[in-house]
Amino acid sequence: MITKIDRDRTELYRLLQEQLYFLKESSHEYDKGIEIEAVRLAGHIRTLLHDSISKKEYDSSLLTKISELKEILITNKKVDSSEFGTVNGLVQAVYSKIEQAQKEQITSRSLLTLMDMKDRIKYLDTAINDKNAFAFYHFENCKNMTIGAGLPYAGLLSKKISGFGFEKKPKLIFQPLFYQPNFTVDRYPFIDFESWWIGEIYDNRKGVTLRRKDIILNVTNQEGFAHVGDSVDYKYFAYKQKNVLNLNVNGDIVEFDNIPVYATVRQIVFEFTESLGKVNFDSSGR
Numbered sequence: 001m002i003t004k005i006d007r008d009r010t011e012l013y014r015l016l017q018e019q020l021y022f023l024k025e026s027s028h029e030y031d032k033g034i035e036i037e038a039v040r041l042a043g044h045i046r047t048l049l050h051d052s053i054s055k056k057e058y059d060s061s062l063l064t065k066i067s068e069l070k071e072i073l074i075t076n077k078k079v080d081s082s083e084f085g086t087v088n089g090l091v092q093a094v095y096s097k098i099e100q101a102q103k104e105q106i107t108s109r110s111l112l113t114l115m116d117m118k119d120r121i122k123y124l125d126t127a128i129n130d131k132n133a134f135a136f137y138h139f140e141n142c143k144n145m146t147i148g149a150g151l152p153y154a155g156l157l158s159k160k161i162s163g164f165g166f167e168k169k170p171k172l173i174f175q176p177l178f179y180q181p182n183f184t185v186d187r188y189p190f191i192d193f194e195s196w197w198i199g200e201i202y203d204n205r206k207g208v209t210l211r212r213k214d215i216i217l218n219v220t221n222q223e224g225f226a227h228v229g230d231s232v233d234y235k236y237f238a239y240k241q242k243n244v245l246n247l248n249v250n251g252d253i254v255e256f257d258n259i260p261v262y263a264t265v266r267q268i269v270f271e272f273t274e275s276l277g278k279v280n281f282d283s284s285g286r
Contacts, residue, residue: 012115019044019111020276023269030266038262041269042216043225048272049118049197050217052108121279122190124271126177127155127201138180141166148248152204156267157260164249172247172256176267185274196271201264204244208235215239215264236261 007015022044030037112118128135133151136158143165158180163170177183191199202210218236222229238244243255 007114009115012111016048016111016115019048020273023273027266027269027273030262035258035262038265039219039223039225042219042223042265045216045265045269045272046220046226047110048112049110049193050213051110051113117279118193121193121275123193123196123275124185124188125191125196125199126185126188126267126271127199128153131155131200131203136177136180137161138175139164142170144250146250148251150205151247152245153202154245154260154264155201156264158263159245159256172254174256174258174260174263176263176270178267178270190275190278202239204238208238210235210239212268215261216268219261219265239264 023041026037026040026044030041110118112121131153133153134147135155138158138160139145140160140162142161142163145161145164156177158175158177160173160175160179161170162173197213198211200209200211201215202208214233214236218233219225221227222232222236240259240261241255242257242259243253244260245256247254247256
């Protein structure tokens with residue numbers, strides 16, 4: 001009895017267009033100042049790119065017992081020669097099934113994986129490879145500022161500081177990197193998916209790092225798009241804080257006016273849409 005019908009490429013292409021529409025609309029809303037749209041953005045990036053993989057737990061003694069059985073029945077000639085082929089085949093089949101069951105299994109595939117496109121795309125990488133913590137600061141109308149050394153690295157963010165030294169409460173804002181004045185795509189490389197997805201985009205210099213994958217999955221699974229967790233990963237929790245950079249200005253630790261997570265998601269979406277724009281495919285998804 002048929003219970004499921006495979007989608008054809010035309011339907012997958014339609015679904016892709018819907019996901020890209022959602023990205024476009026939520027990006028537009030984010031750019032108007034509604035930062036929580038980043039939760040929706042993360043969810044759609046997950047749909048497009050994330051393959052869920054699980055590894056089943058098992059009793060390792062099972063394989064040992066099968067090997068012992070093979071030793072007794074076959075190696076030690078406990079099986080009549082006329083039955084050797086049948087018994088050997090059964091033992092090998094059981095061993096292979098147990099072994100295969102323990103391998104990593106893809107439990108759900110991303111839309112671009114289903115379309116056989118994910119690994120054909122080269123992904124824009126706007127993070128600084130040398131983890132320069134002082135990169136991407138943007139100062140406006142500031143004076144008399146001394147920034148302490150040893151800052152954490154946050155590679156996809158523009159750190160905008162305005163009014164320091166002139167206003168009682170200066171503004172410190174995390175923004176997507178492409179908001180940076182004079183930002184151009186031409187200066188950045190396009191790389192393979194795996195390097196991009198697991199590339200480190202945050203390093204607190206104390207052993208805590210985060211990747212694009214970590215940001216997207218935590219926002220999707222913890223902030224309400226797919227789930228709301230009763231607890232969150234401690235690394236992600238640290239990155240959600242306004243003082244995540246531990247920014248020392250003139251001897252005082254100052255915090256930003258917003259959290260860095262949403263701006264990071266927006267930059268990841270920017271990278272992805274720029275990357276997809278380099279791919280040519282027709283309405284059949286080819």
